[in-house]
Amino acid sequence: MAGSLGRLFRGFQSFTSLPATRAQLSHPPAFFSSRTMVTLPSFLSSKPRDFSLPNSSWGPEMLRLYELYNSQCEVETEGGEKQEGSWQRLPSYNRSLKFATGGVYLSKIIQSKARLFTRNIREQGAAFEYVLFNNKEEQRCVGIFQAGHLLEGPPGHVHGGAIATMIDTVTGTHATILSGPVMTANLNINYRSPIPLGSTVLIESSLDTKEGRKTFISCKVTSTDSSKLHTESTALFLSINVSHLLRGG
Numbered sequence: 704m705a706g707s708l709g710r711l712f713r714g715f716q717s718f719t720s721l722p723a724t725r726a727q728l729s730h731p732p733a734f735f736s737s738r739t740m741v742t743l744p745s746f747l748s749s750k751p752r753d754f755s756l757p758n759s760s761w762g763p764e765m766l767r768l769y770e771l772y773n774s775q776c777e778v779e780t781e782g783g784e785k786q787e788g789s790w791q792r793l794p795s796y797n798r799s800l801k802f803a804t805g806g807v808y809l810s811k812i813i814q815s816k817a818r819l820f821t822r823n824i825r826e827q828g829a830a831f832e833y834v835l836f837n838n839k840e841e842q843r844c845v846g847i848f849q850a851g852h853l854l855e856g857p858p859g860h861v862h863g864g865a866i867a868t869m870i871d872t873v874t875g876t877h878a879t880i881l882s883g884p885v886m887t888a889n890l891n892i893n894y895r896s897p898i899p900l901g902s903t904v905l906i907e908s909s910l911d912t913k914e915g916r917k918t919f920i921s922c923k924v925t926s927t928d929s930s931k932l933h934t935e936s937t938a939l940f941l942s943i944n945v946s947h948l949l950r951g952g
């Protein structure tokens with residue numbers, strides 16, 4: 704039981720896109736011989752796709768901000784050595800536990816067709832394009848989000864539920880980094896100005912305080928130059944024992 708829960712916990716980390724699971728998740732496809740190495744189409748590859756890497760749908764602003772933060776993930780010392788920088792890019796997959804092993808306990812909560820819903824639309828750029836970066840020292844997490852045409856709410860603008868989804872994604876991932884497995888208990892959003900469809904925005908999450916099982920987080924969504932405030936929100940996450948999920952909540 705303890706072993707299964709341990710495996711489940713590691714899988715749970717991948718649910719929230721944590722980098723700790725990267726090594727576990729990488730299974731290089733065994734389709735090449737020692738002499739030839741063939742690049743396979745992605746649907747034949749057993750390697751999970753990391754959705755937080757740039758793709759052809761990313762506009763110039765999305766790419767610019769990605770480069771801005773990504774360039775701070777690794778720095779070069781005076782001696783020319785590479786070192787971890789202040790930011791860390793968080794990889795993101797569309798399945799929670801596909802690559803975790805486990806028996807009855809996993810199958811109780813994970814259906815084989817289950818997919819992370821922000822990552823389940825095939826057409827690139829159509830819905831949620833985003834990448835998260837974490838700054839451990841500053842206890843801050845940043846999401847760069849490009850909203851696609853399938854997320855329409857008011858004509859030409861992003862649906863409030865889609866915005867809430869992204870706030871929950873960024874703050875929830877941040878809370879998991881800070882506190883381990885958590886669930887959203889409360890999410891409070893003030894919508895200040897609409898987000899045009901197709902635009903790129905910044906989602907900035909910062910730790911307010913931790914009290915026992917409670918992690919309180921604040922989050923702002925702004926235009927990429929920070930001149931326009933789109934939403935202000937606060938969130939409460941409660942640390943859970945993974946058995947909470949096994950019991951069906």
Ligand SMILES: CCCCCCCC(=O)SCCNC(=O)CCNC(=O)[C@H](O)C(C)(C)COP(=O)(O)OP(=O)(O)OC[C@H]1O[C@@H](n2cnc3c(N)ncnc32)[C@H](O)[C@@H]1OP(=O)(O)O
Pocket residue numbers: 718719720871872873875876885886887888889917939941943947952
């Ligand atoms: C990759 C993407 C990652 C994104 C992460 C996404 C995370 C999610 O969206 S999770 C899905 C949405 N959330 C849910 O479904 C959660 C449903 N709710 C639950 O399961 C439970 O109510 C849960 C776990 C939050 C709390 O239950 P439980 O552990 O029994 O706590 P409980 O004993 O009721 O309360 C503990 C403390 O928290 C407080 N508390 C609980 N809920 C709330 C709340 N909504 N508001 C304020 N305080 C609360 C209680 O008052 C209590 O405080 P104190 O200890 O001071 O008396």
